[in-house]
Amino acid sequence: MKKLILLLITILATMSILGCSSLFGKDTNTVIIGGKNFTEQDILIYLMKGVIEKNTNLKVETKAYLGGTSVVAQAIERGDLDIYAEYTGTALVNILGEEYVAPSSSEFVYEKVKKLYAEKKQIIWMKPLGFSNAYTLAMRADQANALSIQSMSDLAKQSGTLQLGATHEFLERVDGYENVKSIYDMKFESPAGMEPGLTYAACRDGNVDVIDAFSTDGRIIAFNLKVLDDDKHAFPPFDAAPLVRADTLKLHPEIADALNLLAGKINNEEMSKLNAKVDLDGKSPNVVANEWLSDNGFL
Incomplete structure (x- = not known):
């Protein structure tokens, strides 16, 4: 009896340290969307959350303002996140460590990072959202x-x-x-x-x-x-797109269809207005994202 009690105490102590999900596996019906530490990323979290929850049976957990690029990039590679939005130029230069050769088109850079991420990181790029935060x-x-x-x-x-x-x-x-x-x-x-x-x-x-x-x-x-127009293409393209872990997509291929509903739907002017509603008008990113989704027929 004493051995059984000691065993139960050990199990409970382990659960308190590691968390139940670490012992029994992550809930496969929940996906985790994260973001970097600035307004636009927070809005994108809730835009992606909205279309996934509307068009699939999945639940979404959000982790906003995790930190800079390296923090969030490492989190998705470790499996702490399933999804986040990244920018092609950032992925090319800062994450993959590739040299940007100017001029390179948005399409060229997107296809390059898409290929390298799939091969090296088992992370899949969805279609671009339509704006470039350059x-x-x-x-x-x-x-x-x-x-x-x-x-x-x-x-x-x-x-x-x-x-x-x-x-x-x-x-x-x-x-x-x-x-x-x-x-x-x-x-x-x-x-x-x-x-x-x-x-x-x-x-x-x-x-x-x-x-x-x-x-x-x-x-x-x-x-x-x-x-000012970067007419000599000194800066790489920074087209935004959702990233999803390949193993997450294997479990839930419907995520790709849901996220790709947003493809090409948000231009630079539109994203600027959404950012301003948070930074200048004081609205919450969640409210701003859901209003946009509702106004544009996604909810």
Whole structure:
């Protein structure tokens, strides 16, 4: 009897440390969707959750704001996540460690990462969602128009008289400022390093003339900024698409059909508006995602 009691105590202690799911296996009728630590990723979690729960019998657990790219990429490879949304350029350069050869089309980069992920990571890329959250440079629209600056090549010609304010990460990344400076022969005298949350307002208020930006950030529209055309393709494409573990798809092939309902349905302007509803209007990502799904006939 004492041995039985000791055995039960041992089992209960193990369950408390590892969790029941670790002992008895993950619930195969539940999939886990995660995301990185910024607004857009949070919205995408709930968009994917909505179409999966509407079009399959699966339940979805969400894990938002897990961290940066490396954290989330490692989580899906370990099996801690089944699904998350990634960007083709990030996957190519930062995760796979491949060199970006400019210019490369969106289709070329997508097909390359899709193939390498399937072969090396057993992770499957779904169809692109329709928008590209690309690195870019931006200016106040009125200033850009007054100076006839439409593209980064236009900017380069006048860069010696303009002030660049950029995030520290952009200034330090090999595919960031040094890359743009080399390709376009930029002549900014003393780029100012800034925290990410300060650059957009600094540009709006005239404290700097040019900033690094993400093309779907809602503050671009709200602050009347102009995204400059990367006419020499210094930055790789950053097309967004859902990623799913191959073993998860083998168990639940219906996930692919559900997620691919979103393919091509969200353009850059639409994603910017969704981001702005969260960042500027204070709405929750869950509410914003479900409103969009409902308004567009997905729910």
